[in-house]
Amino acid sequence: MPEICPKCGLLKDICACDVLEKEESQRIKVYSTKKRFGKLVTIVEGLEKDVLDKTAKELKHKLACGGTAKDGSIVLQGDHKDKIKSLLVSMGYSEHSITVR
Ligand SMILES: [Zn+2]
DSSP states (O other): OOOBOTTTOSBTTTOOHHHHHHHHHOOEEEEEEEOGGGOEEEEEEOOOHHHHHHHHHHHHHHHTOOEEEETTEEEEESOOHHHHHHHHHHTTOOGGGEEEO
């Protein structure tokens, strides 16, 4: 018996709900904030845990800045908001999943 998707009523084979859900669930947020002593840092949130370290390393390298990856987010020294989106896109992230505040 063919499986029917409960969401859209289409056969599981042709339904795209899983794919949409995955794209939807990956929302990357980029913003900068002031840390102690008034230093600016840029935060990248919403990346998957297994790529967090790798992405942090690459961003640090490309932006030539210091930073850390922990608790599901990347903290980069300095304000790099305007550059991070295009860097993430060049790493293969969808432009639409990235929100810069
Ligand atoms: Zn469906």
